[in-house]
Amino acid sequence: MTDVLAPPVVAPPEDLVAGHDHEEPHGPTGILKWMTSTDHKVIGMSYTVTSVIMMVIGGAFAEVIRAQLWTPDNKLVSLAQFNELFTMHGSVMIYLFAGPFAFAALANIIVPIQIGAPDMAFPRLNALSYWLYLTGSITLLSGFFVSGGAANFGWVAYAPLSNSINTPGAGADLWIGGLLLTGFSAIFTGVNITATVFYLRAPGMTMFRMPIFTWNLLVTAILILLAFPVLTAGLIMLYCDRHFGTHIFSVAGGGVPVLWQHIFWFWGHPEVYILALPFFGMVTEIIAVFSRKPVFGYKGMVFATLTIGALSLGVWAHHMFTTGVVLLPFFSIMSLLIAVPTGIKMFNWIGTMWRGQIWFSTAMLMAVGFLVTFLIGGLTGIYLASPPLDFFTHDTYFVVAHFHSIVMALVMGAMGGLYYWGPKITGYMLNETIGKIQFWFLFIGTQIFTLPMYLLGLRGMPRRVGIYPLHTSWQYLNQVSSVGALLVGISTIAFIVNVAYSWKKYPAGDNPWDAHTLEWFTTSPPPHHNFYRLPQIRSERPTWDYNHPGHSAAEHGHHHEQHEEVSVP
Amino acid sequence: MEPPALTPQGVPNRTRRWRRIRRIALLPAAALALAGCGIPNFGASPGATTSSRSVFHLWQGFSVGAVVVGGITTVLIVWAVFRYRRKGDHVPKQSQYHIPLELTYTIVPILIVLGLFAATVVVENKEVADPKTSVTIDVNAFQWGWKFTYPGKNVVVVGQTTEDPEMVMPVNENVHINLTSSDVLHGFYVHAFNFSRYALPGVLNQFTFRAVATGTYNGQCTQLCGLYHSLMFFRVKVVSQSAYATWLAANYNPSAAQAAQSATNQQTSSVVPTKVQKSEGDN
Numbered sequence: 001m002t003d004v005l006a007p008p009v010v011a012p013p014e015d016l017v018a019g020h021d022h023e024e025p026h027g028p029t030g031i032l033k034w035m036t037s038t039d040h041k042v043i044g045m046s047y048t049v050t051s052v053i054m055m056v057i058g059g060a061f062a063e064v065i066r067a068q069l070w071t072p073d074n075k076l077v078s079l080a081q082f083n084e085l086f087t088m089h090g091s092v093m094i095y096l097f098a099g100p101f102a103f104a105a106l107a108n109i110i111v112p113i114q115i116g117a118p119d120m121a122f123p124r125l126n127a128l129s130y131w132l133y134l135t136g137s138i139t140l141l142s143g144f145f146v147s148g149g150a151a152n153f154g155w156v157a158y159a160p161l162s163n164s165i166n167t168p169g170a171g172a173d174l175w176i177g178g179l180l181l182t183g184f185s186a187i188f189t190g191v192n193i194t195a196t197v198f199y200l201r202a203p204g205m206t207m208f209r210m211p212i213f214t215w216n217l218l219v220t221a222i223l224i225l226l227a228f229p230v231l232t233a234g235l236i237m238l239y240c241d242r243h244f245g246t247h248i249f250s251v252a253g254g255g256v257p258v259l260w261q262h263i264f265w266f267w268g269h270p271e272v273y274i275l276a277l278p279f280f281g282m283v284t285e286i287i288a289v290f291s292r293k294p295v296f297g298y299k300g301m302v303f304a305t306l307t308i309g310a311l312s313l314g315v316w317a318h319h320m321f322t323t324g325v326v327l328l329p330f331f332s333i334m335s336l337l338i339a340v341p342t343g344i345k346m347f348n349w350i351g352t353m354w355r356g357q358i359w360f361s362t363a364m365l366m367a368v369g370f371l372v373t374f375l376i377g378g379l380t381g382i383y384l385a386s387p388p389l390d391f392f393t394h395d396t397y398f399v400v401a402h403f404h405s406i407v408m409a410l411v412m413g414a415m416g417g418l419y420y421w422g423p424k425i426t427g428y429m430l431n432e433t434i435g436k437i438q439f440w441f442l443f444i445g446t447q448i449f450t451l452p453m454y455l456l457g458l459r460g461m462p463r464r465v466g467i468y469p470l471h472t473s474w475q476y477l478n479q480v481s482s483v484g485a486l487l488v489g490i491s492t493i494a495f496i497v498n499v500a501y502s503w504k505k506y507p508a509g510d511n512p513w514d515a516h517t518l519e520w521f522t523t524s525p526p527p528h529h530n531f532y533r534l535p536q537i538r539s540e541r542p543t544w545d546y547n548h549p550g551h552s553a554a555e556h557g558h559h560h561e562q563h564e565e566v567s568v569p
Numbered sequence: 570m571e572p573p574a575l576t577p578q579g580v581p582n583r584t585r586r587w588r589r590i591r592r593i594a595l596l597p598a599a600a601l602a603l604a605g606c607g608i609p610n611f612g613a614s615p616g617a618t619t620s621s622r623s624v625f626h627l628w629q630g631f632s633v634g635a636v637v638v639g640g641i642t643t644v645l646i647v648w649a650v651f652r653y654r655r656k657g658d659h660v661p662k663q664s665q666y667h668i669p670l671e672l673t674y675t676i677v678p679i680l681i682v683l684g685l686f687a688a689t690v691v692v693e694n695k696e697v698a699d700p701k702t703s704v705t706i707d708v709n710a711f712q713w714g715w716k717f718t719y720p721g722k723n724v725v726v727v728g729q730t731t732e733d734p735e736m737v738m739p740v741n742e743n744v745h746i747n748l749t750s751s752d753v754l755h756g757f758y759v760h761a762f763n764f765s766r767y768a769l770p771g772v773l774n775q776f777t778f779r780a781v782a783t784g785t786y787n788g789q790c791t792q793l794c795g796l797y798h799s800l801m802f803f804r805v806k807v808v809s810q811s812a813y814a815t816w817l818a819a820n821y822n823p824s825a826a827q828a829a830q831s832a833t834n835q836q837t838s839s840v841v842p843t844k845v846q847k848s849e850g851d852n
Contacts, residue, residue: 079796154793160770161753166795251771257754258769291653294665300675322756323767324774328697332689336682340675346642347674353649357661360654371646379635386689388624388696389631392613392763395756395791458612460760462791465799469787553665 027528038123039528043130044108045425048418050134051101055411056492057141058092061085063489066449066482072470082466083152084171088143090155091175095182096137098410099271102278103224104129104189106417107217109425111193113519114214116202116537118529121195125188132185140178143171151175154464156268157238159249159260164242173242176235183232190224193217202518204537208302211517211540212288212295215302216281219309223270223277226313231267234260258325265316273312276406277305279413280345283367286416287349289515290364291356294541294553297348304341304348311338321390328387335385342378346371361513362435366416369443370409376447377405380454395464398457401450408446408488415442415495423508427524431506434498441491449484452477516541608633613763617782617807620696621763627692628763634681696764699777702743706736710748710755710768710790713797723823730800736788737806739813740780748774756791759805765791780807 028036034046065085068076077085112120120126143150148169153162157175160166197210197218210218238260240246247253249260288295295301311334317326318335349371358364380402383389393399415438423429456477461468468474511520521543522531535546545552611632615625707718714729717736728734738744748757750768758765761784766774790801808816 079799083793083796083798158754158793161793161795166753257771292655292661294663296665297667297671298665300666300671322765323769323772324776325769325772328693329686329690332693333682333686336686336689337679339682340678343638343678344671344675347671350642350645350649351667351670353646353653355661355664356649356653357655357657357659358650358653368646368650372643375639375642375646379639382635382685383628383631386627386631386685386693388620388627388689388692391696391765392621392624392628394765395758455612460758460787460789462756462758462789464793467799469802548660551660551663553663 038119038127040112040120040123040126041109041425041526043126044105044110046130047100047105047108047133048425050130050137051097051105052418054092054096054137055101056496058089058097059489059492061089061092062485065089066478066485068466069468069478070482072468072475074467077466079466080149080152083154083464084144084150086464087151087154087175088141091140091151091179093407094155094271094275095179096133096140098275098407099186100133100182101414102275102410103186103193103217103220104133106282106421107193107213107220107278108189110421110519111214111217112196112200113522113526113530114211114517115197115200115205116518116531116534117196117200118531120192121200122188122192126192129185129188129192132181132188136178136181136183136185138178139174139181143169143174143178146170146174156264157260158264159238159241159257160251162238162242162260163250173239176239176242180232180235183228183235186224186228187232190221190228193221194225197221202534202537204542205518208299209537209540209542211281212284212298212301212305213278213281213517216277216284216305219305220274220277223274223309223312227267227270227274230263231271234263234267237263258320258323261320261323262316265319266313268319269316270309270312272406273308275410277308279370279410279417280305282417282420283349283370283413284345284352285515285517286363286367286420287352289420289513290359290361290367291353292359292514293352293356294516294539294544295348296351296354297344298540300344301348304344307341308338311341318385318390321387322394332385332387336382339378339382339385346375346378359513361419362430362432362439363416363420363513365436365439365443366412366419369439369446370412370416373405373412373443373446373450374409376450377402377409380405393457395462396457397453397461397463400463401453401457404453405446405450408442408450412439412442412446415439418495420513421519423512424519424524424526427508428502428504429506429508429512430498431502434494434501438491438494438498441487441494445484445487445489445491447484449481449488452481452484456481511543511547514544514547516544518542521546611636614761616763617761617780617784617786618764619779619781620692621761622781623692623695624763627688630688631685634685638681697776699745699775700743702745702777704739704742705745705747706738707747707749708736708757708768709751710757710794710801711751712753712795713790713801715801715803717803719817722817722821724817724820725822725825726820728803730797731802733802733804735785735804735806737808737813737816738778738780739810740783740807742779742810742813744778744780746776746778748776753794754792755794755801757788758791759786759788761786762805767792783807783809 027033034042037043064077068074068082108120108126146169148171150171153167153172162172197214237248241249247255249255249257251257284295284301315331315335315338317331320326321328384393384399384402419430419435456474459473461474508524510522510524518534521535535542539545539553541553608629611629613625613628615622705720707720709716709718714727714732715734717726717734726734726736748766748768750770752770755768756765757768762778766776768774784807786805786807788803788805790798794801
């Protein structure tokens with residue numbers, strides 16, 4: 001393949017390409033730039049910083065929770081405070097960290113560049129999304145400063161516990177208001193990503209040449225558009241129940257409490273994949289780049305992502321098996337089937353590493369840590385798709401352990417993404433030694449923190465309890481788990497230390513990882529409209545093709561009988 | 570293990586490789602076969618009812634599958650991570666597709682999932698079956714306690730938070746439970762029965778236990794229900810049938826039962842005035 005060596009579309013202006021510290025040609029700088037910018041990179045950076053701060057806040061809540069559970073009858077926090085803590089821990093982590101980080105932080109920065117676009121389709125809407133997210137986050141957290149405290153009905157806010165009789169405080173209303181704001185923020189981001197991917201791809205960037213990260217964000221954005229309006233509507237109904245005398249979720253007025261669960265989980269289960277798919281995308285990119293190979297089974301992976309997206313809309317009631325009012329076999333088989341495309345992804349990742357030349361940078365370590373942790377969380381998730389086993393483990397620590405394996409895997413994906421794309425966004429590398437220390441604390445800490453929880457659940461410890469009966473094995477396992485949580489906390493501190501230590505210390509260059517996709521073709525950080533030039537796009541790896549003529553995907557693969565399958569469309 | 574065998578052309582000997590992979594894959598299966606009937610319990614316990622035992626066996630089945638699949642996947646990850654560490658700067662073969670392999674790892678998981686689903690349905694149908702019985706207990710959950718009413722027997726047991734009310738039931742008898750809630754959601758969970766079910770306001774949840782071993786088992790509310798959720802305990806005491814009859818007679822208290830009943834009616838009429846949806850466990 002020599003045609004990938006064709007000259008650049010536009011000749012690079014030498015002075016601008018040469019240095020990394022070139023100034024933007026126009027516009028304000030400093031805090032004014034941050035406040036007024038509609039540049040997707042600035043907004044993405046704001047999202048990244050804000051959501052990582054939310055992760056630190058949510059993590060701090062988790063450390064207090066784990067400290068409280070150190071002994072069975074701990075007096076560190078009161079039961080009321082404990083209810084607030086786990087409610088806000090879950091809410092901050094899901095609504096304010098994992099979601100926005102997944103679909104709005106790195107995605108905002110990377111997706112337009114990966115497809116050769118100058119910005120998002122609707123830059124001002126993008127800015128609005130961020131400011132809604134920030135105000136929503138502040139609204140939600142401000143619950144701690146009102147009388148009665150923050151919301152305390154769990155991050156799922158099950159009716160009728162969340163009505164005005166059982167939870168009268170303003171904290172609950174701030175929770176609803178905050179989620180309405182962040183919900184609209186998410187919807188607008190979904191609109192923006194969908195439109196950007198469909199309309200702003202560079203010439204040559206066909207759908208099947210989009211990097212997996214972009215593909216996953218597209219599916220995520222579509223899921224956002226299908227799921228988030230349902231949650232937003234549900235929150236408005238809940239608010240009306242609380243303040244305007246409607247009885248949508250109260251039996252007394254002829255309403256149905258379980259309806260809230262249907263609405264919530266109709267958002268909540270797609271939300272699981274809204275969280276997960278972007279991180280899957282990050283990990284896919286990282287594994288391919290650091291194995292120096294194309295993504296194995298690229299098209300299969302795209303179809304797996306689409307299948308996950310489709311199935312995720314039909315599995316919500318597996319959160320409600322123990323209500324006794326849902327059709328068990330249907331939701332069971334739908335949930336079990338999600339294991340198939342997820343398994344395909346796992347084998348795609350392994351296949352990508354297979355016979356590669358794996359470079360264990362921090363980003364790659366995080367990706368491998370993701371694989372192992374996600375494997376544990378994925379396999380234990382299969383149990384929960386079976387109603388009898390769900391009856392057995394529902395609302396116990398087994399479930400807590402399962403989804404913490406998953407979300408901790410996602411955190412590793414997020415950290416991998418930061419180490420991988422950080423140099424592109426800032427122009428500077430993070431310190432690899434501190435990064436590896438961070439990884440080992442995070443990886444080992446995660447297992448020490450989650451694995452005892454599985455056993456706790458199997459021994460009957462329910463979730464969301466601030467004190468527990470004195471069972472020797474419960475206390476012992478809780479303490480092990482708390483130690484793990486502490487190690488995870490240390491890893492977060494290591495990350496903050498790394499950012500401070502590496503501040504503008506190690507210039508990155510345009511393509512420090514010998515990466516594949518378009519963002520690595522431009523400067524680090526990219527110029528205002530991202531590109532001075534573009535390579536020809538003839539596969540999902542235009543930068544690689546440009547830098548490694550003669551090493552296009554499978555051109556020299558050993559499966560000659562599949563030749564027609566491997567040629568790029 | 571030696572690196573993959575190469576033919577002179579640099580093409581790996583796939584037959585030999587497959588043989589090795591098959592050998593690795595068979596190891597856990599062989600280990601299980603050797604273990605014979607002694608399948609490990611994977612952290613769960615058989616429990617004290619007929620359905621808890623089938624759930625336990627289902628658990629074992631799922632666990633064997635998880636260990637085999639997880640084991641193979643872990644071996645593949647670990648192998649890839651150690652075997653394919655970067656050695657030098659050359660660009661590896663840029664292989665991207667392998668249709669037979671891709672079909673395999675699509676079809677095999679589908680078959681596994683269908684197997685798991687079939688086992689699930691069998692156990693589930695057993696668990697939610699509603700056989701005829703003469704013993705019925707109405708379980709009412711409230712913030713933050715439990716009330717166990719024995720309809721027609723004039724027996725009521727009520728207890729809040731740390732009082733740990735005790736639900737007494739006979740062994741080797743189908744015990745029909747009518748589960749309701751007076752206020753918010755609660756979770757009726759008996760660990761030794763490997764079972765939980767929500768108590769929902771406005772919904773009558775019904776299920777059946779058949780205990781096979783006498784003893785006292787801890788129960789607890791598992792669904793967050795407000796401030797004292799952590800303290801909403803109860804116990805289930807499974808006794809012999811004669812001891813059950815004795816216990817019923819000893820706790821015969823028409824006035825208390827009537828008082829509790831009228832209190833319930835009052836509560837119900839203020840909270841649940843219109844319709845009580847009836848839900849069978851098996852719908």
